[in-house]
Amino acid sequence: MSFITTVSAWLIPCFILVVLLTATYKRIPTYETFVEGGKEGVKLAFSLLPFLVGMIVSIAILQASGAMTAFIHLIEPVLVMIGVPPEIIPLALVRPISGTAALGMTTDLIENFGPDSFIGRLASTMQGSTDTTLYILTVYFGAVGIKKMRYALKVGLLADLLGIIASIVIVTLVFG
Amino acid sequence: MVNLIWACMAMIGIVYAMFNGTMENVNKALFESANNAVTLSIGLISILVFWLGIMKVAESAGVLKWLIRLFRPIVEKIFPEIPRDHPAMGYILSNIVANIFGLGNAATPMGIKAMEQMKVLSGTDTASRSMITFLAINTSSLTLIPTTVIAIRMQYNSVSPTEIVGTTIIATIVSTVSALIIDRYYYFKSVRRDNK
Numbered sequence A: 001m002s003f004i005t006t007v008s009a010w011l012i013p014c015f016i017l018v019v020l021l022t023a024t025y026k027r028i029p030t031y032e033t034f035v036e037g038g039k040e041g042v043k044l045a046f047s048l049l050p051f052l053v054g055m056i057v058s059i060a061i062l063q064a065s066g067a068m069t070a071f072i073h074l075i076e077p078v079l080v081m082i083g084v085p086p087e088i089i090p091l092a093l094v095r096p097i098s099g100t101a102a103l104g105m106t107t108d109l110i111e112n113f114g115p116d117s118f119i120g121r122l123a124s125t126m127q128g129s130t131d132t133t134l135y136i137l138t139v140y141f142g143a144v145g146i147k148k149m150r151y152a153l154k155v156g157l158l159a160d161l162l163g164i165i166a167s168i169v170i171v172t173l174v175f176g
Numbered sequence B: 001m002v003n004l005i006w007a008c009m010a011m012i013g014i015v016y017a018m019f020n021g022t023m024e025n026v027n028k029a030l031f032e033s034a035n036n037a038v039t040l041s042i043g044l045i046s047i048l049v050f051w052l053g054i055m056k057v058a059e060s061a062g063v064l065k066w067l068i069r070l071f072r073p074i075v076e077k078i079f080p081e082i083p084r085d086h087p088a089m090g091y092i093l094s095n096i097v098a099n100i101f102g103l104g105n106a107a108t109p110m111g112i113k114a115m116e117q118m119k120v121l122s123g124t125d126t127a128s129r130s131m132i133t134f135l136a137i138n139t140s141s142l143t144l145i146p147t148t149v150i151a152i153r154m155q156y157n158s159v160s161p162t163e164i165v166g167t168t169i170i171a172t173i174v175s176t177v178s179a180l181i182i183d184r185y186y187y188f189k190s191v192r193r194d195n196k
Helices: A002-025 A030-064 A067-081 A086-094 A099-113 A118-129 A133-144 A152-175 B002-020 B023-061 B063-078 B087-100 B104-122 B129-139 B147-155 B161-195
Strands: none
Touching: A002 A030, A002 B023, A002 B063, A030 A067, A030 A133, A030 B002, A030 B023, A030 B104, A067 A086, A067 B002, A086 A099, A086 A118, A099 A118, A099 B147, A118 A152, A118 B147, A118 B161, A133 A152, A133 B104, A133 B129, A152 B129, A152 B161, B002 B023, B023 B063, B023 B087, B023 B104, B063 B087, B087 B104, B087 B129, B104 B129, B129 B161, B147 B161
């Protein structure tokens, strides 16, 4: 445990140290180069803004209307039949769509069922082993102006589905 | 497809609210979420500026080239279309390394730089094969050490906050490998269609 937290804490500062040492040794104007690269970051953040506003608003409408909850209730019986714990279903459905909502749900499940319960462990594993597909596609394609995504969304969502199934199977095998 | 999904989420929400009597909530969510999205974008500035700055220094110092050399054998197989010493390789690798260690904040700017370089290679506004493979890897999550989740578990007094690292690693490997297989399947399907 302490080893993992130490690695995580040391990694970034050490990476920066190596970069700066090498750059200084090679007589690269470090500060000027940093500022030059940083300027791109400002432009990028602003060009991303409309993409994020569009996507986040659409998701918020779906959630606030109650349609998302209704949909979850609708398919719940089918999923329970194949052995999916009902408490985890909302998280599984929201995970690819909204990162903040998913993190909120995971926290909620851990708080209500306890971190060391089956549900708590399953939520933790699911949160860590999948990512917010819609956000990643929005940000990465939006930032470089890709208009035709081709089969990217299909691949992303199918991978999420398999990741979620894998989490359920593995957590059941290890802790169940 | 993303046009359809985007419009449908909003349309379904609005129509549902008509019958469900939640129009009030939709109205509120509309403006609040737009506000949140702007805050999020502005919040991204600090991360983007810092990491793109550091990465620019890393690039000119040649640190990215070391990374490429270290992982070249694996990455060449996953991204056959990217030339050996192209800068895209360096950014792809830094993104993957940052993701593996759960440093999501550092991973995004590098991922965007990788996409930029891949666009230089393809030269169109249509997603290239390598871009889709790269996103497939990213969306399936590469996090081996889910730091955020561990932090939440600690907060709620878990007896063993890190016990989920093992299951997370296995689930991540399963989802990443399946993402790559699905990606290959759709790629070859699209090649076959184009040849007909």
